[in-house]
Amino acid sequence: MRAVVISTGDELTTGRTVDTNANYLADQLVGVGVDVVSMLVVGDYPERIAWAWRTALEQADLIICTGGLGPTADDLTTETVARVAGRELVMDTAVADRIRQMFAAIGRIMPENNLKQALFPSGAIIVPNALGTAPGFRLEIATAHGSCHCVVLPGVPREMKAMLAEQVLPWLGELRRGSDEYRSHTFQTFGISESALDELVAGAVDAADGRVAFRAAFPQISLRVTVHAPPRDVEARLTAAAAKLRERLGGYCYGEGNTTMEAAVGELLARSGATIAVAESCTGGLIGHRLTDVPGSSAYVLADVVAYTNAVKQSVLGVPAATLEQHGAVSCEVAEEMARGVRRLVGSTIGLATTGIAGPDGGTPEKPVGTVCVALDSAGATRSRRYQLWGTRDWVKLLTSQIALDWVRRTQLGEDPTESAILKR
């Protein structure tokens, strides 16, 4: 099956926004065995959108298009697709009612232009959008080479991703039933570079048994193995290939499938009945934010104190003035006091702390930008380590939060985190 991915939006062709939707779609399509022949990006002009569709229809059995489904005058996808396909636009009353209800529920009068989102090309099958007002749709369009399955989704990534996972990929699975299947399994890793990971797993899976691909979405790197086989064999082959990789990856793998580091940490904490409190300086709340992104995290997250000044480190966390004076705020000694202090303050099983220089200013020759210290305090032991990280402010924050969360994971697994988290540029 040959697919073309179309992305629309002036923000893409003017360079304001990186087109991550096309990348995400390509990744997901390749995962189910679809060959992405090309990706086309055009701005919000009817003739350019029409051009992209005509061009794609020459090449593809499957088109997935994102963007241009909103209520405003520059949302042109639906009417353009209808024109290219030679279909009328038809108002779907159920969708129109839902949009009216959404406005009524918040006590507002609906601007009339919202009803545009209830218009679809005749023959289209609606793809509901649980997270926004604009539904997508599917449509089969006759082409010179037969016919092409077309899917139109909103450009808002979270809406697009949910609709893809819950509705489009299952439909695509049905469509492709009986043909050889592609099935894949993903491992999430941290603490090892992409090239070192490549070396680590080299030869684990024969090319004939599966294709291994890496995807760096820093700070984690995911590794995916894809098996291509008849439906009756595919599951067993995937299990075998995944087992070989799992063995090689060892502790670098913090989760399988689409899990996140914070979810992996949360599962370990919940399972052991442990609770955590965080004291953050350079990460500024990011660790707390990540921990509390996990549903049910109130079972183990007690508190997070962002102590952005020395005064707060002293008054709230009880870091001794002498420690601050002697070693400076960015030191293992202060990180340890912060971890102990926050644990004492709220009575948690674990106290986790970060302090560092996220930049762009504040660096010195002894402690350049990117110097960070992580500490973890739990019954009977306080551990800390200094790291020299790199990159921009947001990157230093993100990487520090990832290291700190990995410390909790390693500690819960009974390992010494100061030894395991070796970072390579």
Added chain:
Amino acid sequence: MRAVVISTGDELTTGRTVDTNANYLADQLVGVGVDVVSMLVVGDYPERIAWAWRTALEQADLIICTGGLGPTADDLTTETVARVAGRELVMDTAVADRIRQMFAAIGRIMPENNLKQALFPSGAIIVPNALGTAPGFRLEIATAHGSCHCVVLPGVPREMKAMLAEQVLPWLGELRRGSDEYRSHTFQTFGISESALDELVAGAVDAADGRVAFRAAFPQISLRVTVHAPPRDVEARLTAAAAKLRERLGGYCYGEGNTTMEAAVGELLARSGATIAVAESCTGGLIGHRLTDVPGSSAYVLADVVAYTNAVKQSVLGVPAATLEQHGAVSCEVAEEMARGVRRLVGSTIGLATTGIAGPDGGTPEKPVGTVCVALDSAGATRSRRYQLWGTRDWVKLLTSQIALDWVRRTQLGEDPTESAILKR
């Protein structure tokens, strides 16, 4: 001038790598007034690369293509372009000598396939590559509509960027001297839906005077006006169009250009010499994280206490047990106590607090998921308001953080935030 950007590489069409080159090129081209008509991405197959070039030549006066210039078998761009353009491949002896010298300089024998990088279509003008072995080239190709200027650059971002800045953009500036320019201005808004924003600015700028586009990157929505005019008029016309929009947008606009809400808030705090402390419950650290993403935020962020349990709300923030019992943790009364408590704890000018039910669990008929309370305490006044938000856990957190930051902004501007931040789906 109409441009098409072509990116080649299997890593792009399989979703392994996000195509940041096309984004970068589009941004740079728009900056010098070139209209990017489309962006095409294809994998490393000769027929697909040829297809992309033929397709681009139908549309463009300018093609910029990246990728496929290396020494290996899957580097196919140069030979494919030569074939599409009907040119012979010619060895450039100066380039061949340089490649030989680069290998000699590091004491290695040059694999013969490296000489492939010294082959160019006849008539091409070489674009030297100071940072790598593969030079790029320029070529003018005759088309049905006249001729097309073509530029081929390596896919390695740092090489591509240096060659673009030092050689391609200056050449392009010469080529376009005196022709019309595109210039744009962006407004960032919050507290108004995309459709209501569309109505608010409708008719403010005539189609002939500028093109208005919306982009929802929730929770903010940006609006951009683009003016297309001769070089001598473009600045004045943009200023005039932006002024009309600014007047319509009023307080919904929190910043212009690429600013964020947290940067806008930070600028106001820094300017007035105010300091802030945050007490978060449902947002779990996100407000602190966002505030501290701004370089220099240590000048006004004192602390953030994430009080995820009632015990911590009492012991650290001093919320009275009676208030918690009587009104529940998710209430305006508790939010106000949290705001006062954190302000008192660290002595900040402003205390900001959130409490709510982010979901997916924890809702009740009286306080369903999405119920959140925001409070702000400053000298002489404590204000609070309850909101009924919607969506998933991460969305409730994000939207609450945006409302809370907008409260700080509105307060710093002397407005009553409880009246102004009216949210629409």
